[in-house]
Amino acid sequence: MPSENAIEVSNLTKYYGKLLAVDHINFTVEGRELFGLLGPNGAGKTTTIRMICGMLRPTSGTIVVSGFDVSQKPEEVKRKIGLVPDISNLFGELSARINLEFMGKLYGLDKKTRRERIDQVLELFQLKERENDLVKFYSKGMHRRLTIAAALIHQPEILIMDEPTSGLDPQTARLVREIIFDLNKEGRTVLLTTHQIDEADRLCQRVGIIDHGQLIALKTPEELKNSTGSQRALEIRIMNGIDQQKWLPILSKAEGVDHVFLAEGKIRVLSKDLPETIPTVVNLVSKNGGKIENISVAQPTLEDAFINLTGKTIREEPLSKEDNLRRRLSRSGMR
């Protein structure tokens, strides 16, 4: 029975031994939607995706994909999904065409259909000229394109992509984003994970923020930005501020300041009462021997919302012991 929703996740929970990796997550991805799961490394994104794809068994909770329960009809679900993993996991010792042939066979395509589809995706991703080269000689960008191509060979309704642009150079990342955008426009549901805030902002129609295994917000990027309420942002650049970083702890102690962090080389101060905060901040800087080069009031960003929700920036390092373990476990394949 076809359902309107592409993916329905309810009360999804996963323990790795005693470690809680995914904690009672609920969300729904609508048909033809471009949905993003945003969160830092080790938040539980990959684990969630692996469970949706039927590669990992949930500890509890249910997942319904295109009307099929993953735990009961894993093979039906797998047929509906095209998965693009975060690392390009193609057979390096084989050529692109043979890699795609193998995928086509596993998805039960007959010889004629296989040939058509393979030609089609190789053309689409501009890999036709190199189709007979061993994949291990491919560049990173070609790897990623072929990985996406391999996920499309059975023309899935739903495309699931784990960190589709991570580790790519800016041009390739842009190309991949365009591909994702087009695939969604063609009518495919896309669920992607990312730890890049601007990617979620630019690409996704709705974003779920996930941290420590919990889904803490689910809104459109605009709604998330507006969720900061009366809070406003201030952008400051301090002169000779080679190390803007050292100002963060100083400014964070100022009264009325909610959060301080670096964004694109500027210090960003979030406060609910800017008229009060601006003089305080200015005084504090000069008292500590700094001169303000530039100060301005800024538009709320998704990152502001993220910080308000999680209390930290997304690229904050290092990972906690637990997050790191969660990350390792989800990525180690099976153990």
Add this chain to the structure above:
Amino acid sequence: MTTFKPLTPLMHSVYIAENDLRQSFKSVRHVVWSLLFPIFMMFTFSFRYGAIGPDPQFLSFLVPGVVGMTAMFGSINETMSIVWDKSLGVFDRILAAPVSSTSIIVGKTMAGAVMGFISSFVLLIIGYLLFGVSFPNIGLVLLVIVLASFSFTGIGTIISGLASEPREAMMLSNLLRFPMMFLGGVFFPVESMPMPLPYIARALPLTYATEGLRAVMSGNLAVVLFDAAVLVAYTAGTMLVGSTTLMKIMTR
């Protein structure tokens, strides 16, 4: 839209095996390297007891032994590719496809058996060309090789289920293969071993493979059939254990 085809799970296994073997046979160099070890072993042991030149009587003992040993190395190696697949992430590709866990295990087993069969068959030919050792009943020889190859794939799947990464798999497999190589009647007859080694030897599938191959040479059909039966039992047993351990990690 999708019509049910009863052969689909089996075809999945065939595709997986084909894909595995395609990678193993991708480069001639790779194949040659993997065969050098048994060839060297055959050469080294063909000089026996300081005698000048190979001893023909010992050769007809040695060649079947090395053929059995090659089946063991070939099929365990090939089945262990699961561990490499896991570490490279390509195993995820198969897990994400609409393929049952059983099909995956059967596919890997097929690949292992084919690899064991092919490599030991090559050694059989080399043994004939170099030392003139031939078997009177080639059909029976092939039967024993096939059964032996299958019995070793089970060991390969057990290792794949236990090892979390390739290095661990290598250590585990060497831990099993090398004692088996020296106790399995490849170079020394089991009967000549001091106590309690014959008992250990009798617990190893390789012992039955080498004994079976020699029995074909001496025309002792009863022994051949007995050894074949033991190998079948071994295949069933190790495959049961192997698929259980593998299944556990596949459906975690």
